[in-house]
Each structure stands twice: as structure tokens, then as C-alpha cells.
Amino acid sequence: MAVDVGRGPGPVRVVLADDEPLMLAGLRTVLEASGAVRVVGVAGDGASLLAAVDAYRPDVVLADVQMPGTDGLTALRILRSRPDAPAAAVLTTFDLDDYVAEALRIGVQGFLLKDTDPDALVRAVRDLAAGGAVLDPRITARLLPHLATGWAPQPAGLTLREQQVLRGLAAGDSNAAIASRLGLAEATVKKYVSALLIKLGADNRVQVALLAKSWGLV
Structure with missing residues (x-):
């Protein structure tokens, strides 16, 4: 499922991907309420995520890694292999797993918890669009063991x-x-x-x- 709301300068353009409709709706409401972010597409699986990115060329992708069919990790790996890939961050729960460790290895630019404070989430999206990296401090310590030895x-x-x-x-x-x-x-x-x-x-x-x-x- 995706919705196009136009191109041009202005708010950061975002595609959201999560297989929980309520989570998608909540994230969209939080981001668009700021006025600084415009959700141009939403997806419930990796294949739909790739289609939305191709259709709407967002600045930022926020994606869950565990989704049915083509999972989010596979979609992110494909996106990160493209020279014109949008900035991408993983949306996760506190219990990190091997999927998130792999996301670190393929080069996503951020890791955010799904219960991130609304203001912090908007700030993270803007930082991603500007070329920065975003790391929720609550999960940093759990990512460290997955770094190269x-x-x-x-x-x-x-x-x-x-x-x-x-x-x-x-x-x-x-x-x-x-x-x-x-x-x-x-x-x-x-x-x-x-x-x-x-x-x-x-x-x-x-x-x-x-x-x-x-x-x-x-």
C-alpha cells in the first residue's frame, strides 16, 4: 500500500515499512504532525517497500526487518546496493536479533526503537535526510558485540x-x-x-x- 503526495522541496519525504497496520498508522501520525516530515508511502512487506521506493523516491526509509514474504532485511540489502539509495534506518524492538546484526553489516544508517519519543523520531528522520547516523542510546550497547573484532x-x-x-x-x-x-x-x-x-x-x-x-x- 502506498500513497503519493507529490514531489518538490519542503518536508523530508519518508517511506515507512512495517507489517503491523497500527504501528504504521501511529508512526505516520507522529511524523506528519511535526510538519517537517511527509510520509509518501507505506508498506507491509519488503516487496512493497521496494516498490514504494521506486515509485516515490523518498529521502528516508524506516523499516522493520521482520516482515512476511520478502522481509525488510532483504529489501534493505537491495536498497543499500544501489548508488542512489535513500538513507535507511531499522525500526526494532529492544530485543535485538541476528537480523539487526546483519542490518549493521549491510550499512543502514540508523537503529531506532519503535517506542522512540515523537520529537526524537522526527529529529532522527531529519538527521538521516541530512546524511547523519542515528542510534538510539538504549540499543547502542547491544549493537557493540556485533561489530568486527x-x-x-x-x-x-x-x-x-x-x-x-x-x-x-x-x-x-x-x-x-x-x-x-x-x-x-x-x-x-x-x-x-x-x-x-x-x-x-x-x-x-x-x-x-x-x-x-x-x-x-x-
Whole structure:
């Protein structure tokens, strides 16, 4: 099921996916009440999610991973393989499982609990649209065991500027936000982020953010 409400500048365009109609309705109400978010499509399974993304080209996808038929994880894996993929975050319950661990590995940009405070949920969607990473602090500790082994236990060997950028990533900031705060060009911040991924052995900025949080850099 999907609904198109038009294109153009303005609110962040979102596609929601969950196999519970009441959850979909609640999330939609919360997001659209802010005026900052427009839900352009909803889906009850992974196949419908992919169809909605193709049809409406959202800025952000929020998806449950366990859905009937084509599950959310499969759909997210397909989306993340595309060069023009929208930002994507997993909606989950507190009991994380192997599905969520796999979502971390395929590079989703956020992990949110379904009972996230409305204001925090809207803020997370806006951060995702801006290129940031979002991690509910209640699930960060449970995601850490799923990170790659062998990473450095502390940020040794990083320059001062790399540490400053790392703190921005840990806070979930976008490259543009980090650049504005540090007085750098966004392209320069992008180079620092790439260097950090290599030095820390991480695949994406969510993994970097998790690692930085484990060091207490936030």
C-alpha cells in the first residue's frame, strides 16, 4: 500500500515499512504532525517497500526487518546496493536479533526503537535526510558485540582533526554539520571520514559512531 503526495522541496519525504497496520498508522501520525516530515508511502512487506521506493523516491526509509514474504532485511540489502539509495534506518524492538546484526553489516544508517519519543523520531528522520547516523542510546550497547573484532580499543594514532570529526560522527552529525562546526569545507570532512573508515577498519559511519561511543567520545 502506498500513497503519493507529490514531489518538490519542503518536508523530508519518508517511506515507512512495517507489517503491523497500527504501528504504521501511529508512526505516520507522529511524523506528519511535526510538519517537517511527509510520509509518501507505506508498506507491509519488503516487496512493497521496494516498490514504494521506486515509485516515490523518498529521502528516508524506516523499516522493520521482520516482515512476511520478502522481509525488510532483504529489501534493505537491495536498497543499500544501489548508488542512489535513500538513507535507511531499522525500526526494532529492544530485543535485538541476528537480523539487526546483519542490518549493521549491510550499512543502514540508523537503529531506532519503535517506542522512540515523537520529537526524537522526527529529529532522527531529519538527521538521516541530512546524511547523519542515528542510534538510539538504549540499543547502542547491544549493537557493540556485533561489530568486527580486532578493532583498536581506543582511538590511537588519530590526528586532532580526525578526532574532532570522529566526535561529530559519534554524535550522528552529517558531513555538512561537521564542516560548519569545524570551519572546514564539506569535501574536506568527507576525506577525513574516509580516512577514519580505513584507520578504524569500519565499513560505514554507523560502525564508526558505535565504536566512538564505546570509547566514551560523546
